[in-house]
Amino acid sequence: MVTIYDIAKKANCSAMTVSKVINNTGKISESTRQRIQQIMTQMNYVPNSNARSLVLQQTKLLSLLIADITNPFYTTLARGAEDEAKRLGYQLLFSNSDESIVKEQEYIETVLSARVAGVMITPVGDSSLNHLKLLEQYRIPFVLIDREVPGVDADAVLGDSKEGASQLTEHLIALGHRRIAMINGHLETSTARYRLEGYQQTLRSHDIPYDEQLMMEMGFNQTNADEHMSKLLSLKEPPTAIFAANNLIALAAIRSLRHKGYLVPEDMSIVCFDDLETNYVLDPFLTVASQPAYDFGTVGIQTLIERIQGNRKQIKHIVLPPKLIVRGSSAVRIITQ
Amino acid sequence: MVTIYDIAKKANCSAMTVSKVINNTGKISESTRQRIQQIMTQMNYVPNSNARSLVLQQTKLLSLLIADITNPFYTTLARGAEDEAKRLGYQLLFSNSDESIVKEQEYIETVLSARVAGVMITPVGDSSLNHLKLLEQYRIPFVLIDREVPGVDADAVLGDSKEGASQLTEHLIALGHRRIAMINGHLETSTARYRLEGYQQTLRSHDIPYDEQLMMEMGFNQTNADEHMSKLLSLKEPPTAIFAANNLIALAAIRSLRHKGYLVPEDMSIVCFDDLETNYVLDPFLTVASQPAYDFGTVGIQTLIERIQGNRKQIKHIVLPPKLIVRGSSAVRIITQ
DNA sequence: CAAATTAGGGTTATCGATAACCCTATTATA
C-alpha cells in the first residue's frame, strides 16, 4: 500500500508536507503542492483511514441497526440512510437484529470496537435500555428510529403511531365495522403501545366497548398468524375487521384467512401500518397508514450527524406523520342476517 | 474511551500483558488472567479496532456494493451477505451504485481508504474494469456477484443467465408463442449478453427467425417502458409475448400494457428473470426464472473470505442455477382471426 | 548441585497520519 512516506520520498519532502497538502492546512508553495498532488495521483495514493481515525479519534463510519433489511419498511429506510450518509461524507455499516435482544447486544459491542462515529438504531424494545446505556457511557452518539425506549433520552425519529392507528380505526368504523380486532406487535415496543392506544381511544370516542378477546399480540416479524386467526374466528361474535400493527402481520393474516376459506375484504376487512413499495407491487391491495420510510432514513442520518458534529445540544424528537391510503383490503361491513 | 493502558494501570501490569490476555497469546498465569479479565468487564473495555487494524494491516470490514438495495433481488442478497459475514466475524459496509459508473468509482475509492478486507461487488458493467484494476493493484480481494467483467480475472458468483433465458423462452414457445419480444438490460453487462444469447439460441433451435424489431434495450433499473412498448405494439406483426430481462422491467411492462388497455396474459404473456420475495407478495403473478438471491449473498461472502484468508489460490467461478416458476403472467397464445 | 529450561511478564519499535511546535531563508517594515 502506498503511504504518505512513499509519496514524500518520491517528492523529496517530508511526510508532514504531504499531509498538509492532503488536508489543505499549513503553508505550502503552489509548486510543491502541485508536484505532490501529481505524485499522489500517479501512485494512486489513498489515505489510510485507520491511521487517521486513530490520531483524530473519530471515524467517518456510521452504523445502522435494523430488525431486518428484507422488511420493505427497513429496505427503503436503509436506502434513504445510505444516500444521506454518502452525501455527507460518511459510510454505512448495517446489521439485522431480527428483533432479538441478544443479537442487538452483540452488535453494539462490535460497533463499539469499530469506533463508529454514530449509531442509527431501531431498538428491539424496552430491554434495549442496557446496551443503549453502554453507547451513552462511551459517548457514541445515537439516534433512535421508529421506536422510543423509556429511560433513554436521545434523539429520535418517530412515526405517529397513535395518530395512524386512530386513522385506520376511524376508517374501519366509518365503513360500519364495530367488531374490530387488533393484531399487535410485542407491547415491549413503544410503537405497539401507541398503536394500541390510538385504537382504544378511537373505539372509545365512538362508544364501542373495548373487548380483550379481540386483542392479539405477536412479534412484528412473526408469522404464527394462523393460530391467532383461529381464535378470532371462533369467538361467539367474531370480528368483521382487523387492524394489523404492520404490513407483515396483515399479509400473514390475509393468507391465513384465505387458507381457511374466507375472503378479504368481503368476509373480513384488513388494514395495517406501513405500505409496501408500490414500485414492486403490481396491484396494491392493502389499506394502510403509510409511513415515509425513506425520510426516516435521511432525517435519521441528518439528526445523527448534527449531533456528531456537535451543532446541537438539546435532544430532538422528530415526528413524521403517517398517511392513510385506502385500497381494496377494507370495505363496507356487510350486514348479514 | 477505555484502553489497554487503563486496564494495565488498574491491574498493575503492563499493557502487553493485557494484550496477551485479550488475544490469548503468550504465557500468563491463571490468576492474572482472571484479574485482568475481570477488570476489563468491569470497565467495559472494548478494543479499538482502528489501532488493531493499523498494526495488523487488516480489518474485519467487508464492503458490499450493489446497484440498489431496494431492488428485491439485492435486498435478499444483502441479507444473505450480512448473515454470513456476521457468522464469520466480519462487518459489512454497503452502498448503492444505481448502475452508475461514476458512483461506483467514487465508492471504490472510499472503500480503499477504509482498508476493507474485501469487496463484494455487482459491477455496473464492462467499464467497471478500471476500478476493479485499482482493487487488484491494492491487492484487495474482491468477488464479482451476478456479473462478469471481461478482462477481470477474479472469483465470481454467477447465475446461469443463458440457461434461464432458454427456459423462459422455451416455456413461451411451448405455449404457442412465436413472436416473442425481449426487453433487455444494457448489453454492457454480461448478464444481458448471456440472456440475449439464451433467447436467440432457443429461437434458433425452434426455427423461429430472430427479428431485431423485437429487441429492446433499456437499463435494468429504468422505467421508460412505455416508449418501448409503444414501438412493439405498433409493429406490423406485434409480439404476443415478452421476455423481460428482470422483474423490474417486467412490472414496468405490465403497467405500461395495462395503461394502454392490454391485458396480461390474455393479450400478452410476460416472463422475466428474478422472483419477488413471495413473503411480501400477496398474489404472485410473474412467471419467472428465479435465482437464489440469498445464496448469492452467502456464497459470495464465503468465497471472498476464503480468498482473504488465503486458503485458496486458483480463481473460482460458482454458478447458481435458476429455477423456472410458472405463474399467471404467461398463458397459451390465443390465435385470433 | 550446577546448568538448562521455563513460567510469567516487561521493553521497545511499529503501523500511517497528524498536531504542535520548531527552524531558516527571504521579504517587509521601521
Next chain:
DNA sequence: TATAATAGGGTTATCGATAACCCTAATTTG
C-alpha cells in the same frame, strides 16, 4: 540598515494495539 514578520517546510510525539525480543526468578534435569 537592522529588525520583525512570514513563507515554506521539517521534527517529534502521539493515537492504541501488537510483534519481536528481552529479562528474572523459579523449576527441572542430568
